[in-house]
Amino acid sequence: MTDAAATASASPLYAGRRRRNAMAKGLAWAATLFGLGWLVLILGILLYEGIGGLSLSVFTENTPPPGSAGGLLNAIAGSLIITILAIVIGTPIGILAGTYLAEYGRHDKLSTVVRFINDILLSAPSIVVGLFVYEIMVAPMGHFSGYAGAVALAVIVIPVVVRTTEDMLTLVPDTMREAAASIGLPRALMIMRIAYRAARAGIVTGILLAIARISGETAPLLFTALNNQFFSIDMNAPMPSLPVVIFQFALSPYHEWQKLAWTGALLITITVLALSIFARSLTASRKSQ
Known part of the structure; x- marks a missing residue:
């Protein structure tokens, strides 16, 4: 041919x-x-x-009674407190568990089970987490509380941080570990001084993504922290939170409440967007190094 x-x-x-x-x-x-x-x-x-x-009163006044104007100060403050406590609880657990999976038990059978459970938690509906914490904390205590809300959000934070920490530590070249072992550096010091430093940007990115994940969660807080119309920093009592206020105000027949619900939703969206952009910038800076 x-x-x-x-x-x-x-x-x-x-x-x-x-x-x-x-x-x-x-x-x-x-x-x-x-x-x-x-x-x-x-x-x-x-x-x-x-x-x-959007106005100054949104950040300086508490949620109003029906038919009145007001702000979201108590809801914003409550969300910040609960979110910070959830990150404080969930981040160390997630980092330590991810460190075990990547550094100590990478090929162990226990690690396979932990990864499987972690994947289930990543995709579990948040309302299931809220019901679980309700049964183990709210029902025995006899009342709703900010502590229960923080624990519920921490349960959502943990699997995100575990997955990110494991992935980032796995990307650290084994030659760096071998070099540390060749000079007699214990594994714990190698992880803290070498592996964590190499994976720092990725781990921080995972924490930021976890914050973005829980910042708009409503269902877990309905079963744990409930809500509070007044300004309160008592974590052993019902706590106000922005997602729950948005949920309640959006369903109300009052125009002022509906307007505040839209404003609160905008504030959460801007916060999540800013965290996502910052996380992306950290990832990009790590790749360029």
């Missing part, structure tokens, strides 16, 4: 491949535009409805 004949017989095959490639690319672009369109629509409505309610 001559070159011209071979080219002529291959042309229909190449044309069919180009058509299939064009169709696949068109479908991919259509799916991308479809998803981005809904995202832009949601953010646009959120900005339109929420930005009009």
Whole structure:
């Protein structure tokens, strides 16, 4: 067969491949535009409805009674307190568990079981976590509390930090560990002085993503911290939180409450967006090094 004949017989095959490639690319672009369109629509409505309610009173006044104007000071403060305590509880546990999976028991059977359970927790509905903490804390204590809310959010934080810590430590080259062992450095010191430093940006990124994950959780707090219309920093009593206030105010028939709900949703969205951008920038700086 001559070159011209071979080219002529291959042309229909190449044309069919180009058509299939064009169709696949068109479908991919259509799916991308479809998803981005809904995202832009949601953010646009959120900005339109929420930005009009932004004022100094939102940050200086407590949630109002029905039919009155007010702010979200107590809800914002309560969310900050509960979130900080949840991170304080969940982050060390997650980092230590991820360290064990990556450094001590990478190929152990126990590690396989822990990874499987961790994957289940990553995808578990948050309302299930809230019910679990309700049974082990709220029911025995006899009342709702900020402590129970923080524990519920910490349970959500732990699997995120575990997965991120393990992945980041696994990416640290084994040659660095071997170099530390060659000079007689104990494994614990090698992890703290070498592995943690090499994976620091990734671990911090995981913590930020965990904060973004729990900042808008409502269901666990409904069963644990409940809510409080007044400003309160008593963690042994019902605590106000921004997600729960948004949930309650959005369902109310009062225009002032609905307006505050849109404003609170905008504040949470901006916070999550800022944390996500910061986490991305840390990841990008780590890759450029």
